[in-house]
Amino acid sequence: MLRSIASTSSSAAAGVASSAAIRLRPAAAASASAAAAARRRISPTLLARTRFYATEAPKKDNSPTEEHKKKDADKDKDNSKPDTSSFKNALDNSIKKDKQLPGNLGSLFGSSSSSSKDQNSSSSDHKHPPKDESDSNKSKSDNKKEGSAFGGVPGGNENKLNLNTILISVFSTYVVYRLTTPSTNTREITWQDFRTNFLDRGLVDRLVVVNRNKVKVYLLPNAAPPSANGQPIPVNPAGGQPGGNSAFWFSVGSVEAFERRLDDAQRELGIPSHERIPVAYHEEISTASTILHFAPTILLAGFLLWMTRRAAGGMGAGGGGGGGAGGIFGIGKSRAKMFNQETDVKTKFENVAGMDEAKEEIMEFVQFLKNPDKYTKLGAKIPRGAILSGPPGTGKTLLAKATAGEAAVPFLSVSGSEFVEMFVGVGPSRVRDMFATAKKHAPCIIFVDEIDAIGKSRGKGGNFGGNDERESTLNELLVQMDGFATDQHVVVLAGTNRPDVLDPALLRPGRFDRHIAIDRPDVSGRKEIFKVHLKPITLDKKLEIDIMAEKLSILTSGFSGADISNVVNEAALIAARQNASYVGEHHFEQAIDRVLAGLERKSRVLSAHEKKTVAYHEAGHATAGWFLEHVDPLLKVSIIPRGKALGFAQYNPRELYLMSKTALIERMQMTLAGRASEEIFFGEITNGASDDLQKVQRIATSMISAFGMDKEIGPLSYHSDEQGFQKPFSEATGEKIDKAVRALATDAYENVKQLLTEHREDVEKIANVLLEKEVITREEIRNLLGPRPFASSNEADLFLDKHTLRRTGDGGVSAPPPPPEETGGLGAPGLAATAATATADEPGKV
Numbered sequence: 001m002l003r004s005i006a007s008t009s010s011s012a013a014a015g016v017a018s019s020a021a022i023r024l025r026p027a028a029a030a031s032a033s034a035a036a037a038a039r040r041r042i043s044p045t046l047l048a049r050t051r052f053y054a055t056e057a058p059k060k061d062n063s064p065t066e067e068h069k070k071k072d073a074d075k076d077k078d079n080s081k082p083d084t085s086s087f088k089n090a091l092d093n094s095i096k097k098d099k100q101l102p103g104n105l106g107s108l109f110g111s112s113s114s115s116s117k118d119q120n121s122s123s124s125d126h127k128h129p130p131k132d133e134s135d136s137n138k139s140k141s142d143n144k145k146e147g148s149a150f151g152g153v154p155g156g157n158e159n160k161l162n163l164n165t166i167l168i169s170v171f172s173t174y175v176v177y178r179l180t181t182p183s184t185n186t187r188e189i190t191w192q193d194f195r196t197n198f199l200d201r202g203l204v205d206r207l208v209v210v211n212r213n214k215v216k217v218y219l220l221p222n223a224a225p226p227s228a229n230g231q232p233i234p235v236n237p238a239g240g241q242p243g244g245n246s247a248f249w250f251s252v253g254s255v256e257a258f259e260r261r262l263d264d265a266q267r268e269l270g271i272p273s274h275e276r277i278p279v280a281y282h283e284e285i286s287t288a289s290t291i292l293h294f295a296p297t298i299l300l301a302g303f304l305l306w307m308t309r310r311a312a313g314g315m316g317a318g319g320g321g322g323g324g325a326g327g328i329f330g331i332g333k334s335r336a337k338m339f340n341q342e343t344d345v346k347t348k349f350e351n352v353a354g355m356d357e358a359k360e361e362i363m364e365f366v367q368f369l370k371n372p373d374k375y376t377k378l379g380a381k382i383p384r385g386a387i388l389s390g391p392p393g394t395g396k397t398l399l400a401k402a403t404a405g406e407a408a409v410p411f412l413s414v415s416g417s418e419f420v421e422m423f424v425g426v427g428p429s430r431v432r433d434m435f436a437t438a439k440k441h442a443p444c445i446i447f448v449d450e451i452d453a454i455g456k457s458r459g460k461g462g463n464f465g466g467n468d469e470r471e472s473t474l475n476e477l478l479v480q481m482d483g484f485a486t487d488q489h490v491v492v493l494a495g496t497n498r499p500d501v502l503d504p505a506l507l508r509p510g511r512f513d514r515h516i517a518i519d520r521p522d523v524s525g526r527k528e529i530f531k532v533h534l535k536p537i538t539l540d541k542k543l544e545i546d547i548m549a550e551k552l553s554i555l556t557s558g559f560s561g562a563d564i565s566n567v568v569n570e571a572a573l574i575a576a577r578q579n580a581s582y583v584g585e586h587h588f589e590q591a592i593d594r595v596l597a598g599l600e601r602k603s604r605v606l607s608a609h610e611k612k613t614v615a616y617h618e619a620g621h622a623t624a625g626w627f628l629e630h631v632d633p634l635l636k637v638s639i640i641p642r643g644k645a646l647g648f649a650q651y652n653p654r655e656l657y658l659m660s661k662t663a664l665i666e667r668m669q670m671t672l673a674g675r676a677s678e679e680i681f682f683g684e685i686t687n688g689a690s691d692d693l694q695k696v697q698r699i700a701t702s703m704i705s706a707f708g709m710d711k712e713i714g715p716l717s718y719h720s721d722e723q724g725f726q727k728p729f730s731e732a733t734g735e736k737i738d739k740a741v742r743a744l745a746t747d748a749y750e751n752v753k754q755l756l757t758e759h760r761e762d763v764e765k766i767a768n769v770l771l772e773k774e775v776i777t778r779e780e781i782r783n784l785l786g787p788r789p790f791a792s793s794n795e796a797d798l799f800l801d802k803h804t805l806r807r808t809g810d811g812g813v814s815a816p817p818p819p820p821e822e823t824g825g826l827g828a829p830g831l832a833a834t835a836a837t838a839t840a841d842e843p844g845k846v
Contacts, residue, residue, distance in 0.1 A: 176291070186216075186247060186248065186249055187247065187248050187249075188248075188249060188250060188251075189217075189248050189249070189250050190250060191250055191261070193250075194217060194248070194250055195265055198217060198219070198248070199265055199266075199269070199277075200269065202220075203219050203220055203223040204217060204218070204219060204220070204277050205218045205219055205220045205223075205277075206218045206277060206278045206279070206280065207262075207277055207278070207279045207280070208279075208280045208281075208282055209252075209255060209258070209279060209280070209281045209282070210282050210283075210284050211282075211283060211284060212252075212255050212281070213251060213252060213253075214249055214250075214251055214252070215249060215250055215251075215252055215258065216248075216249045217247070217248040217249060217250070219247065219248075255281075259279070262277070262279070337412070337413050337414070338410060338411070338412055338437075338441075339404040339410070339411040339412075339413065345401065345404050345405035346405065347398065347401040347402050347404075347405045348402055348405045348406055349363065349402045349405075349406050351398075351402060351532060352395060352398055352399055352402045353525065353528035353529045353531065353532050353561075354395070354521035354525030354526060354528050354529040354561055355394070355395055355399065355518050355521065355525065356525075357516075358388070358399060358516050358517075358518050359399065359402075361386065361514060361516050362386075362399055362402075362403055362493070362516070363406075365383070365386065365403075365445070365491050365493070366403060366406060366407045366408075366409075366445075368382045368383070368489070368491065369382075369407065369409045369443040369444075369445065369489055369491060370407075370408055370409065370443075372443070372489055382489055382491070383491065383513040383514055384481060384482070384491065384492060384510060384511055384512070384513055385481065385491060385492035385493060385494065385511060385512045385513060385514075386491075386492075386493055386494075386512060386513065386514040386515070386516055387451070387493075387494050387495075387496065387499065387502075387507065387512045387514070387515050387516065388400070388493065388494065388495045388496075388516050388518055389495075389496055389497065389499040389515065389516070389517055389518065390497060390517055390518035390519055391497060391519070391520060391560060392497050392560070392562070393560035393561060393562030393563060394518045394519065394520060394521075394560050394561055394562075395518060395560075395561045395562075396449075396495035396496075396497075396518055397449055397495055398561070399518070400413065400447040400449070400493060400495060403445065403447070403493070404445075404447070407445055409441075409443045409444055409445060410438075410441040410444045410445070411444070411445045411447065412434065412437065412438055412444065412445070412446045412447065413447045413449070414434065414446070414447070414448055414449070415448075415449050415450055415453075416448055416449065416450045416451045416452065416453030416454045416455070417450065417453045418430070419431060419453070419454050419473045420453060420454065420469065420470060420473065424469060425469075425472070426469075427454065427469055427470070427472060427473030427476070428472050428473055428475075428476035431473060431476040431477050431480055432476060432480065434446065435480040435490070438490045439488050439490065442488045442489050442490055443489035443490070443491075444489070444490050444491075445490075445491050445492075445493060446490065446491070446492045446493065447492075447493045447494070447495070448492065448493070448494045448495070449494075449495050450495065450496060451494040451495065451496050451502070451506075452496045452497075452498045452501055452502060453470075454470055454473045454474055454477065455474060455477070455494075455496070455502045455503055455506050456470070456474075456501050456502065456503065457501060457502065457503045457504070458471050458474065458503055474503060474506070477506070478503075478505055478506060478511065481506075481510075481511045481512075482510050482511055492511075492512070494512065499515070520558060520559070520560050521559075521560070521561065522655060523553050523554065523557075523655070524553075526552075526553035526556055526559060526564060527549045527550050527553040528549075529553075529561050529564045529565075530548070530549035530552050530553055530564060530568070531545055531546070531549045533564060533565050533568040533569075534548060534549060534568060537568060537571075537572055537583050538581075538582050538583060539582060539583055539584075540582045540583070540584045540585070541582070543584070543585070548585075548588075552564075552567075552588060554652070555592070555635075555652065556592070557652060557653045557654075557655060558653060563595070566595055567588065567591050567592055567595055568588075568591075570591035570594055570595055571583050571587040571588045571590070571591035572587075573591075574587045574590050574591055574594070575587045593642065597642040597643060597645070597648060598642045598643020598644065598645070599642065599643065600640060600641070600642050601641040601642060601643070604641045604646075606641070606646070610646075611639065611771065612767075612771065613678060613682065613686060613688070614639045614646050614647045614688070615639050615647075615767045615770040615771050616677050616678060616681050616682070616763065616767045617647065617674040617675075617677055617678055617688060617689070618637045618638070618639055618647045618648070618649055618674065618766075618767075618770060619637070619677060619763045619764075619766035619767040619770060620673040620674045620675075620676060620677025620678070620680075620756055620763060621637070621649040621670065621671075621673050621674050621677075622634055622637045622649055622766050622776075622781060623673065623677075623755075623756060623759050623762050623763045623766060623785070624669060624670045624673035624752050624755060624756065625649065625651065625670045625673075626762075626781060626785055626788060627755060627759060627788075627789065628666045628669060628670055628755075629666065629790045630660075630662060630663035630666045630667070631651070631666055631667060631670045632651035632652055632653045632654055633651060633652050633654075633778070634649065634650075634651055634778050634781060635650045635651055635652050635777070635778055636649070636650045636775065636776070636777050636778065637649045637650070637766070637770065637775070637776050637781070638650075638770075638774065638775045638776075639770050639771075639774050639775075640774050640775065646688065661703065661709050664699055664703055664709075665744070665747075665748055667699060668696050668699055668700065668744070668745065668748040669748045669749075669751055669752035669755070670752070671692045671695050671696050671699075672689075672692060672693075672696060672745075672748055672749045672752050673752045673755075673756060674688070674689055674692055675689035675692060675693075675749070676749060676752050676753040676756055677756055677763060679753070680753065680756055680757060680760070680763075681763070681764075696745050696748070697741065697745070700741040700744040700745050701737070701741050702719075703744065704737050704740045704741050704744070705717070705718040705719065705729075705737050706718065706719035710740045712736060712740060713733070713736060713737060713740060718733075718737070762784070762785050765784045765785070766781065766784060766785075769784065
């Protein structure tokens with residue numbers, strides 16, 4: 001302790017060295033050598049005391065010499081920045097650090113480093129005392145801050161909690177150890193030891209049988225039986241007193257056998273019956289056995305309590321908007337996260353593209369809250385809420401993030417699933433707390449993502465009778481949305497991709513006044529989205545972002561914003577994987593093929609016959625698509641296995657919203673062209689067309705049962721939910737629909753079969769090129785077959801010639817695959833895959 005004090009406060013010691021030396025040797029001269037000698041002869045204890053009590057020596061008796069003054073002046077010149085701390089302040093700081101030494105390990109380990117610094121500045125401290133108290137106060141405040149770094153005052157709650165946990169754990173471990181460990185004052189012996197060293201020598205006062213399996217031996221006062229080597233066995237003093245603790249004990253298997261052996265032994269020793277050792281019987285409850293008896297129950301209760309507190313603590317911790325107490329008392333608090341002007345939200349409206357109409361609607365809501373007087377003075381009421389609906393990946397949540405980044409009002413964000421918990425009443429409580437928080441921060445915006453988790457139509461949730469927690473949450477949401485005062489400007493935004501399952505009461509005006517549909521972007525929207533995602537990408541210097549975005553937007557028909565973001569990211573990853581310094585066109589081509597068509601299966605090697613079959617199958621698709629008017633323009637044909645497909649033909653779907661019966665039939669014909677080509681050239685069919693047949697069945701069924709395109713069925717639509725248990729038509733009508741669907745598919749197959757027979761040579765040309773190159777583009781097909789014989793296709797061809805990416809030098813293909821076909825849709829067939837992997841491996845499986 002003293003040694004540490006002396007080292008940490010060497011500056012003070014050095015400062016008083018001269019005066020201490022003068023007091024110890026008043027007759028000695030005040031020279032540097034004399035002061036150093038005096039310091040060396042001072043013990044650490046004397047140094048410490050000198051630090052505490054030393055004052056400046058009077059100058060009248062011991063004035064410094066001229067040599068001493070000259071040395072001090074030289075030292076002052078060397079110090080460019082003299083220390084402004086005073087001698088008194090240095091002592092106070094040292095004393096304070098010394099007092100904090102037991103609890104401040106940082107000062108202990110840093111003592112040596114500070115010692116050298118204090119020695120260098122000791123002379124300056126002694127020569128330049130402070131002129132006022134400001135420097136001293138500043139130094140004290142600095143020392144307080146320095147001490148708090150180890151004491152944990154500002155942010156030491158966590159350290160304090162950890163220390164308490166450690167102390168409780170150590171104490172609990174000690175208590176359990178003391179309860180379960182036998183006392184060291186007693187010693188276990190055997191029956192033979194008891195007979196030889198105790199009973200035969202007459203040292204036993206009494207015996208106590210405990211729980212019928214343990215015998216405690218109580219000795220006479222001052223009895224010390226010898227051991228086997230003749231030395232006395234140490235005995236607890238209390239053990240020799242009647243009623244005291246036993247010093248020895250031994251175990252017995254049977255009380256009856258023990259009593260017989262004890263009687264026999266005393267009989268052999270000739271002890272009269274009235275002088276024999278008394279034996280008592282006690283039943284004791286062991287603390288350790290009691291704890292072990294209840295240990296499973298205690299552990300289970302503790303585990304359940306820990307799980308409950310952990311879950312409730314997570315609920316309370318996530319509630320940025322709800323606030324309040326955490327733990328079990330915060331379980332009903334809202335978990336909505338609060339965003340405001342101080343929150344760093346990087347997403348802005350400029351980062352949102354491809355949804356101009358929806359963005360205008362949301363921006364109008366922000367303006368409602370920023371400047372409500374503009375609307376209220378005209379008598380208008382601020383809308384209560386809006387629902388953002390659309391397919392996945394179209395940017396609903398992104399639009400909400402941009403709203404949080406742009407709005408100058410508080411923004412609460414919460415997921416619909418956060419209202420549904422295992423505890424009854426938690427959902428309604430969180431809804432109330434969320435709206436209470438929004439009212440406090442009004443004007444405010446609430447965004448509920450995936451609201452269909454709690455907003456499903458009542459009666460369709462699958463519960464048969466009884467109370468449903470989800471319905472209670474929905475009822476509370478309905479009340480809160482239509483219950484708060486109109487002067488409290490709180491707007492509720494919600495996102496979902498299932499607007500059809502929402503409760504009608506939730507969608508009515510007064511709650512969600514506006515329904516904003518966000519669909520997949522069109523060509524111009526995809527171009528703007530590509531511009532946003534291409535900005536951070538290091539492109540080839542020869543490429544311009546506008547031109548590249550326009551090309552990619554043409555070739556990615558039907559892509560959502562998430563699909564576009566994934567394609568751009570994949571392109572950058574591919575470029576990095578290839579150690580490229582920039583991202584080029586071929587990287588985007590590979591990325592699109594990778595995202596939609598799957599990874600190229602280089603390990604899947606087809607036999608010569610299988611490869612030829614796939615080539616003629618794809619050649620049939622390409623030839624039929626080239627000579628049919630109402631199908632989508634062909635982009636590429638490949639027989640390279642990708643994903644589950646052994647080959648595919650890619651098209652550029654046109655953005656059409658109305659399709660005629662002729663157009664649908666031609667699409668069916670093009671889809672069946674691969675199977676027809678196999679039958680024409682090989683005289684047999686394979687299971688490779690199973691995917692094509694599913695698409696044809698879907699189109700034909702929709703034409704008959706949903707679009708009313710059959711004369712016999714008439715203008716009726718029997719379209720119903722696929723999960724329904726009952727069909728919306730009779731058995732007779734169902735037979736008519738099946739017959740009409742079969743007739744449509746059969747006619748389409750016969751027509752395309754006739755078409756391919758007429759253009760047999762064209763099919764063989766394309767098949768031969770595919771067998772040679774494995775990939776053929778629309779430019780090569782046009783060179784083989786000539787221009788398409790339709791006037792309407794000339795404009796489309798010119799458009800593609802202008803925007804289509806060319807073949808790259810590394811063998812890449814020039815066009816991406818079209819988007820996958822949506823379930824139940826009647827758009828382009830998309831990827832005309834010949835067969836899935838499972839189908840190709842299991843012949844005969846359809």
